[in-house]
Amino acid sequence: MKNIPRRRFDCLVIGAGGGGLRAALQLAQGEAHVAVVSKVFPTRSHTVAAQGGINAALGNTQPDNWHFHMYDTVKGSDYLGDQDAIEYMCRAAANLVIELEHYGVPFSRLENGRIYQRAFGGQSLNYGAEQAMRTCPAADRTGHAMLHALYQQNLKARTHFFDEFFVVDLLMDKDGYALGAIVIEIETGEPLIIEAKTTLVATGGVARLYRTTTNAMINTGDGMAMALRAGIPLQDMEFVQFHPTGIAGIGILITEAARGEGGYLINAEGERFMERYAPHAKDLASRDVVSRSIYEEVHAGRGCGPKKDHVLLKLDHLGAETINKRLPGIRESAIRFAHADPVEKPIPVYPTAHYTMGGIPTNRFGQVVAPVHTGPEEAVPGLYAVGECACVSVHGANRLGGNSLLDIIVFGRAAGNHMLEYLKENRSHRPMAEAAVDRAMARLTRWDKQGEGESVDKLCDELRLTMEDYCGVFRKQDLLDEGIKKVTKLVERLQHATLRDHSRIFNTARIEALELENLMDIALATVHSAAARHESRGAHSRLDYPKRDDRNWLKHTLYSREGNKLDYKPVRMKPLTVEPFPPKERVY
């Protein structure tokens, strides 16, 4: 494979969402020669869809501080979050949100000109006392505003972009160093090797694993699957967040900000049922709690509509002015997709797959960490990961709304800084590992196979339905075991699937085939990790093990692709400077 063209950079950033772009900016400003690769035009990355806002204890409407935010995040994570990383994130939040403002993010404003802050789920003052107003929005299009500002800053800093290039696999040498990646240009279908002294994976989440999802078509977990294939285990993949309010039947997101601004859920009897499940926080309880409550209402026969299969989100009492000012995008989505104008009538909603808490294990510098020959964990030299594809882990078993936009900014910046340090000590490119290039190319050429075989689309639909039915909001051993069998069969069937169109030019079917391979790897990671965890914690709800079990399960899962092996590692309970928050019962 000597004739594949090659390009060389100091740093390769895979992914142009908020995580990748924040890191790239740090690198470009630090005088590194940085390439960003994205399979879609950068401002189409899923970050653009983020609605509700980004958390920071700015205290613009009430006295707030980062330690309250830290408490909420640790509690929200159901104590599975690493407290050193959580402290780091919550402390950094205020400065980095102000920095975003200076980069040009048009945040919503209070009368006095300061950044407006809204209520969001799981956020409190004084360690669980009153509801906090901590989430900083740009109306209900926060991610859009952030991503565009970060893209423009990168253009100014002269980051080099490879737009609409698809990364097939990471390239690693036999000593475990990251050397870059092999990519294909989607327009021409031609491969290219991008060599780099250090590589960052920022490929986003994988909620496309489920049929009903808020996620963009592109969220297929490519980076996580690349890590698995490179021998790096994935952490805590059983924890999948279901957002309580997707438009029923479609899954499109209605932001938590709708409840933050005063909206609430009702069942077929018109009852405000969250008062029963979370008497204190009600509709602003943590997402896992609200999703399960909706599910239980529907399964108890109190669902709405002819099929009694959803509940209603009521907003009309807020009035047209507030809805138009604070939730304009939501109003548009509801009218277009649910045929319900929230100014006049409630929106039909049901839980929808939303966010991946697990991912590539990293420390708080963004370095990927993996066990070395089953020994203790060490940093993988030159390899970094941030954002939704990574597990640092600040979200533990359940992410709080508004904490992901924060996570990508905080750890994007931290990873950029650490990569600059790494470059000081690793000044030259290492020799390319030709064996790794051949392996990656074999993945590509496998799809050139002619002849009859199943279609990729059909297998993809089956996979997403299987995950919904066997590894959804509520889980049970027999269902999960059956889920493992079903996914394993689908993986086998995929090996015999073929493409009908083998052309190179803008062949999106070829890209979708590679994406489905990635989804299959992640599906296996998710069901295996879920079947083994015999407790309920955060988003992982087991009907057969309804309680959290700290004695046996206060630990992170590590799933390896080879042999579907599971290992565990302790949660880092010790913060950087403050006292730990010890586990206690989680009530809202």
Ligand SMILES: Cc1cc2nc3c(=O)[nH]c(=O)nc-3n(C[C@H](O)[C@H](O)[C@H](O)COP(=O)(O)OP(=O)(O)OC[C@H]3O[C@@H](n4cnc5c(N)ncnc54)[C@H](O)[C@@H]3O)c2cc1C
């Ligand atoms: C509808 C919606 C609303 C949300 N609202 C909020 C909110 O209000 N507040 C909040 O905190 N969080 C919110 N979230 C979560 C948050 O937006 C995401 O977790 C976060 O933006 C992810 O950023 P990222 O940089 O990790 O990845 P993404 O923004 O998903 O970017 C991934 C990048 O990787 C690239 N990529 C992936 N695979 C490949 C490949 N094989 N080759 C080349 N490039 C590749 C993509 O092209 C893209 O550029 C929301 C999520 C959704 C889905």
